[in-house]
Amino acid sequence: MNNFSKRSYIIIAIFAVVGLVYIIRLFSLQVVDSTYKQFATNNILREIVQYPARGLIYDRNGKLLVINKAAYDLLITPREVKTFDTLQLCNLLEITREELEIKIQEAKDYSRYKPSILVKQIPPESYANLQEQLYKFRGFHTQSRTLREYETTAASHVLGYVGEVTASDIKNSTYYNMGDYIGVSGIEKTYEEALRGTKGVQKKLVDVHNRIQGSFLDGQEDVPAQIGKNVTSSIDLDLQLYAEKLFQNKIGSVVAIEPSTGEILAMVSAPTYDPGLLVGRVRGSNYAKLVADTLKPLFNRALLAEYPPGSTFKILNVLIGLQEQAINLYTRFSCAGPASTPIRCTHNHVTPLGPIQAIKESCNPFLWNTFRAIINKGKTSADGFNMWREYVQSFGLGKKLGSDLQYENKGNVPTEEYYNRFYGAGHWNAMTVRSLAIGQGELGITPLQLANYCAVIANRGYYHIPHVVKEVEGEELKADFLEKVNTNISEEFFEPVIEGMQRVVETTNASVFMKIPDVVMCGKTGTVQNPHGEDHSAFMAFAPKDNPKIAISVYVENSGYGSMFAAPIASLLVEKYLKGEVEESRKWVEERMLNIDLIHPKQEN
């Protein structure tokens, strides 16, 4: 009937061989081999995840900013739990019976077989008591974790904080599991991969009393945890602390940059908060309080607040004018003082005046004349405007700089389309948008951008993308940070405007507040019109004039003229950074700034 019926024997033989192999294997596994019997009858294999210590964070001079402290989680494996003394456990954990029952139920709902965290972040003191008594509680065990501890209260916005992973973090990465920690903001977030290290795993055998009996297979399958890499921040702790001190009772921000590298030396957003508040079991409630605070301490003004640049922007318009030969060093425009139209000038000064003098006097008519000349260089106003806009953007304004801090605001430099929509194409010209000449109107700039713009002037035409990390242990710094970003302005045009900026610091009425002995500082004040209240005081500066070491931007909200608050604060910071101390002769300026309270009197009104 069928020629191949003999093949049934081959198939039966295949079945038999597989069966025989399995029987032999089972015999060796169950009878001969004692390896698996050593894991005595009642032992359980438990995988203990080894959490590496997070990398430390240093300031630029090697001072520790962020370290770790130990804490412990208590885990429960519902399947293994035996009757236990609930009251005793509640006392040890300092929680109520109801809380404990709810948590145990949650753990059961998650899995009866897998351990889940019952109580998080038990401090070492309570842990010592707990560990002694733990043998009474079957099905419970602990694991050690590290929490952040801060050596300083400063720089919270730069350092950022660490929190538990969210569902989306777990989904987007294979590394994270429920309950892991992850950097949520600041350096902690950007450098998460370097800082976190790599989790390890230890396979242990535990007996029925939950005591570890030894390693599984002598630890052959253990994977050691790798400690996180240390990160050296570019922040200068002394400068940062001093800046935060000067900003007590004020709202505003400071950004200081080393022009030659783009390293951020200090970044303050006031009011600030103590980073230690966002660690451990108190984190949740403290976070809620900070979010509810009307002064928004969690809001990083240095990166996110957008102000008009005010008169600080005049430098840029003069530079563009010189580059485009709309003006030259011999150009003179006259100024009618308060009677000038369309923008009046509040400063009393000689007339007519040239560009250097105009910067010193912050002369509005000179600037709108210059601005008009620039815009009129184009075939149409729109052409001229686009050309102007390109120059502005090359200074890092109106775009994200690409620093290593998240959530930069890109600020605002209006586009041709914006004005076309507003006025209609062809129905606007330089004078329609004249506010741009003096840094008002639609312009928006963040304190970081202002500091970077100042660094461009200090460097005579280029910048490095600002960044807060100087070095990651064993890694190369991102190549972008090492490259120069050039502007479209020739180096030669910077000297005259810098000359003007030096005169601002040294020869105006406000010089008394900002002239630092033996240091040539160049700066520019700004008074930012604020429709919601008192004007904001702004100031940018760099020093020394030759081979600058620091470029700084200061905004003090609702405080009035730039020369009143922002300039003295900036000068104190520059002095502190360059000389290490503020000289006796200027202690009165320091006193004056420290004592001013711009927050609380308002609340009394």
Add this chain to the structure above:
Amino acid sequence: MAKRNNVWANIDWVTVLLFLLLIFLGWINIYAAIYNPENQSIFDVSERYGKQLIWIGAALALGFLILLIETNFYVFFSYIIYGFFILLLILVLFMGKEINGARSWFDIGGVRLQPSEFGKFATALALAKYMSSFGFKLQRFKSIVVIALLILAPAFFILLQNDTGSALVYFSFVLVLFREGLSGVILFFGSLIALLFVLALVLSNLILNAVLIGAVLSIFLIMNTRLKQFGIILIIFSLSIGIFFGLNEIVSTEYQPADFLFSGGLLGALITLIYSIRKQISNYIIVTVIFIGALLFSVSVDYGFTNLLEPHQQVRINELLGIESNPQGAGYHVNQSKIAIGSGGFWGKGFLNGTQTKFDFVPEQSTDFIFCTVGEEWGFVGTFVLIILFLTLFIRLVLLAERQRSGFSRIYGYSVAVILFFHFMVNIGMTIGIMPVIGIPLPFFSYGGSSLWSFTILLFIFIRLDASRLDHLSN
């Protein structure tokens, strides 16, 4: 017309008894796997053992129903049944519920059905029908194409559901084809290539090359009648491998021992080839050519794997083969499984006595890893008996298939035997660390309605066919 025989008198009660024994043992082991002292009732339907009892009741009813249906029904409707389940396999891709990353379940009012389980008996029916049709010849090209389509279509859709394990089951049909006359050479080379592919990835190059050379030399030794010729070949190989090692000693290079073995083996094989062509020893020529092919194939697999595949594809294959042990994943399960089985010893710990300590690990303990419970509680005695029970069933099925008069029944019978065998081999092999961790159930044992029902249908259709074997005088 043939005289109709009484179905009940002709049923093979040995098979039915084996079936009943296996589902009963499965059920008490599921109970033991989930056993919880707080809730001891074995009939509690909120627990899996309670539910399994319901599935078993339904399965028995299903089996009974199948025995009532005329055999002609299966023969006439086999293509329609096949088409229906292919349709379900496609539909589940769109309307299915995703569980553990595989979109293989229909959720009908809380009852989950897995069409891939039922695809097996449908494919077996269609295959039996096609291969038993009048004038069918396996050797024809067209036949091969149709058979390949019949088998690979369901496998393809199951693969799309991301259920690799169930898709692999369809390869077991190759054994049926072999019984029906598929050339043994194809089976041999197919297995050789598959074996080499796995070995190339699992073993290091050095060991693989050594194994290949060792294998070819042993073959020469076995098939040789005169020791002189074997001696010559041994010298050829030793010299050519020696040359490469020696060269490396003189001019130190970056090449590894594996490379010397490879080049030496290749050179040796080429010289042997020339030698055997000149001496006109045809067996030698065949063996050498196969050896050269195997050597080159294993190198190209290794190359292709590291250079052509994306990293995530490599990880998946590695995980499948158990090379890369994900501490949270497959490797962990196998360790736990081996501890549980190994700790059972010769006599086992006794019924329900293992439960306190073992298997705190996998939710699959009542499904894919049910064999662990047997191993721990019943020891080697239990696992031995279980394997013998399964083997008896498989061999019984082959013998029954052989006694069929119709090609349809025979082919279907073989399909049943090999499908069950494949599940048995992979599932138990996985728990004792011989096979990669592929999640497919142990027939009649693992918890789950779909799999139990599909195996019951698969088996009982054959029991029904066998019961009426005397009816058919045609074919």
